[in-house]
Amino acid sequence: MNFRTANNVPSSKIVLPYFGTAAIFWVIALIFTLVDYSVWTNHFYNSSILGITHLIALGFVTMTIIGAMHQLIPVIFQTKLMSEIISIITYLLLLFGTLGLFFSFYFQFPGMYLILSGISLAISLLLFCINIIGTYFSNIQFEIEKIFVLVSIFWLFVTVLAGLSMALNRNNNFLDISQFDLLKIHVHAGIIGWFLQLIIGISSVLLPMFLLNHNLKKKYLILSFILINISLLGGIVCVLLQIYEGVAVSICSCAIGILSYLYFIFDLFRNRLKRKLDTGMKTTMLSFIIVAIPLIIAFLNQFLNEEISRFTFSGIFVLTFIIGFVSTLILGQTFKTLPFIVWLKVFKPFIGKEKTPLPKDLYLPKIQLVLSIVHPCGFTIFLFGILFSKTQLIVFGIGLILIAAILYLINVFKIILFKRIVP
């Protein structure tokens, strides 16, 4: 018999600030998106969109992902997090860096503000990388899910490096490479290398737990891993050497890699033991359908070589990936993970001694249901608005996404601020 405890859960104080801050940033970013709606019918490379995109990518997505990682890494690596102090420093620097970067872009304060914010972010994310790698090496296991998480950390580092190079190159022009090529590396390393690979790594551990399926077809994950990383490395080399035919090959490789992962998810879903899905899982599954949109857009971008709106395909690809796929996934998975850590904090001393509510009782299910419907509807309308340059649709779409974000904020804070009622 093998006796093992499962007591690797980190302190709630290192997880909750990330989720709370991310939910606030999400609402703020959408308010700016709504106020500045006219920019969404122009070319994406303008200061307002850069500011808002960074607020969403760093303030909402990265903040949530890092918070969730602190909670989930002990589950994935089956060991305690290396350092909780590093997690707190990571949070503070990420907060400062995100705000600095947003203001630098949005209100056009380039120069030292941008560089200082970039450095703050770089240190924050470097510390995060050290924490995750250190945790992994305390219990080394060569499983594909863990390798995905580990390699996503490498791509996070590449993303930061490319972003920092852009900030420095903007003033000094010390690199013999255009800002647009650096931007391509920055965006793809961030979206595919960091966000997507991390999501693949985490989801391939968590979804089998939630859906109860242990007969996993991991060969599709391995194929996905190989294709995505070859595509990223090959794509970057091709961009640097300006071999644009090679970029097309790398996009195909990446798309097949993503399809391989989606097949893994589909098979996991089809053969699950737990048939009934709660709202969180339904929203999660919807996000895997939405991920097809950026894939189609990436193909159209590469092979049609024409723009159907003034907002280019590249911009739409980033938007659909982040607001469509990643945000929907976050809106679903937050309610599968966050309540547990708060529930443990509040009720641990009373477990088994008195009747305690369940983690799902910590938030309002009706609010969750409404936001899980309103967000995808808003995103679809927003997407059509951008594709056909229709301002009314853009405003209506963002309005709905904002309503969903406010509902999400209410539920997240209801969980974070939950207090036990003394019987």
Place this chain on the structure above:
Amino acid sequence: MKEIEEINLKTKVYDELKTVIDPELMINIVDLGLVYDVEGNTDTKIIIINHTLTSVGCPMGDMIIQNIEETVKRSFPLYTILVQLVWYPQWSFDMVSEEGRFALTVE
């Protein structure tokens, strides 16, 4: 006589364990087939519970263990409760009871 007492004890412990719910699946751990064995000794006043989890690394594992221990202790305050988490044999769907299967498979 002692054997009957211990069978009764075991039955009562199983009944208590049916109140311990897996918070994700919303099914009690007995019907989920997570409880592998219960041994009760009326002389030494020791109850040993061997159980597993649906997944290695389950973040709620610690809570389930504590819940088992406290729940059984509440009904058997004079006994020492030993809760042992085991991974062999690996949990599978075959271990789930009819009630558990119904709760899992209903859509």
